Amino acid sequence: MSEANLQVLPQSSGGNTGGGAIIDLEFGSVADFRKRLVDMEQKYNFLQEFFQKIMVKDEDFGVVPGTKKPSLYKPGAEKLCELYGFAAIVKSKEEERDFDTGYYRVCYTLQLVHRASGIVVGEGVGECSTYESKYRWRWVNENKVPVHLAKEDLLFEEKDGSYGPYKQYRIPNEDMFSQWNTVLKMAYKRAFVGVTLQCTRSSGIFTQEESEMDEYADVPKEERKQGAQGRTANANSGRYQGGNRSTGGTAQKNRVLNLMKQQGLDWNGLADAASEALQRPIKKVIADITAEADWKTVGDYLEADDSQNDISFDDLPEDLR
Structure with missing residues (x-):
């Protein structure tokens, strides 16, 4: 024995x-x-x-605002699956809809399959609904509170921005239907990232503190800066090329500033929107955003939320279309 x-x-x-x-x-x-x-x-x-x-901080993984530990982003999960030869397939999809209230819930069950052998290596579940706080409510600056809502009845946060103190108020999201596509994609992303962490045995990596994660992915600072901050879109091929950040042009910046005026945003409001769009803290917009590609990302975020671009109303009753 x-x-x-x-x-x-x-x-x-x-x-x-x-x-x-x-x-x-x-x-x-x-x-x-x-x-x-x-x-x-x-x-x-x-x-x-x-x-x-291969993995680029703040693109493939990073610290989501409001959290302390690094998270794996969907692009990073896709790279890990490519490395391991995995492909994701949908095993099941459950949905609930309420056309009167705009409530929508979706739950995905995904399987990762090893492409070469066809073996199922893992299974993950992701769920999301419009009743989650970030979809059910919106935080807006004082000047964007609808006139029919009494400010004294609303929750608010006092913030100290680079351009002075200001308040943001929480108001109900009156257009829940516009969130359906975002909720759909979020449920899929949660399932995909979760099953990728499980099957690639990398969950432990993303439970480390940010400093430990930086040490683990110890790339020379200049090289990381070029990778994470200096990727600009190649208009002809649609592929990304590394390089140092530069302003490159002002078209996208001017677009953002025009959208800022159209939407009645102050500099603090624009900084908040840019932080959401770029998934990194933005304090002073002009100083903290220098790449044309980043200005475009902020402009796309302001111009039309992804959920409002792709949502399909085919399932709505005739009287609601």
């Missing part, structure tokens, strides 16, 4: 006076364990190399 075999099961507490049973679980020899240990170490080192060379 090998050294790793277990001798278990104590003497029965009943009338049987026989000795404990010996069960051979055949976990393998010490040599087998050592081989697995070496293999795991090599995989860990390779995963670290993958993070250093």
Whole structure:
């Protein structure tokens, strides 16, 4: 019997006076364990190399505003699946709709399949609904509160912006239908990221503190800056090229500033919108946003939320279309 075999099961507490049973679980020899240990170490080192060379902070992973630990973003999950040769398929999709209130709930169950063998390697569930706080309510600056709502009855937050103190009020989202497509995509993203973390054994990486994560993905600062901040769109090929940040032009910046005026935003409101769009803190808009691609992202965010672009009203009753 090998050294790793277990001798278990104590003497029965009943009338049987026989000795404990010996069960051979055949976990393998010490040599087998050592081989697995070496293999795991090599995989860990390779995963670290993958993070250093391929994964870009604030694009593939990063700290979501309001949280402390790094999170895996959907683009990063896609890269991990590409590395492992996994493909996601929808096993099931559950939906609830209420056309009177605008309530919408969706739950995805995704499976990751190994492309080469067709083997299902894992399963994950993601759920989202319009009753989640960020979809049911909106935070707006004081000048954007609808006239039919009494400010004294609303929740508000006092903020100290770069351009002075200001208040933001929480108001009901009166256009819940416009959130349906966002909720749909969020449920899918949650399922996809969750099952990717599970199947690539990288959950532990994203439970570290931000400083530990930076050490794990220890890329030279200049190289990381070029990767994370200097990616600009190649208009001809649609692919991204690395490079240092530069203003590149002012068309997108002017577009954002025009949208700012049209929507009645002050500089604090624009900074909040830019932080949401870029998923990183923006304090002083002009100083903190220097890449033309980032200005475009903010402009797209202001001009039309993704949910308002793609939502389909085919399922609405005739009288609501």
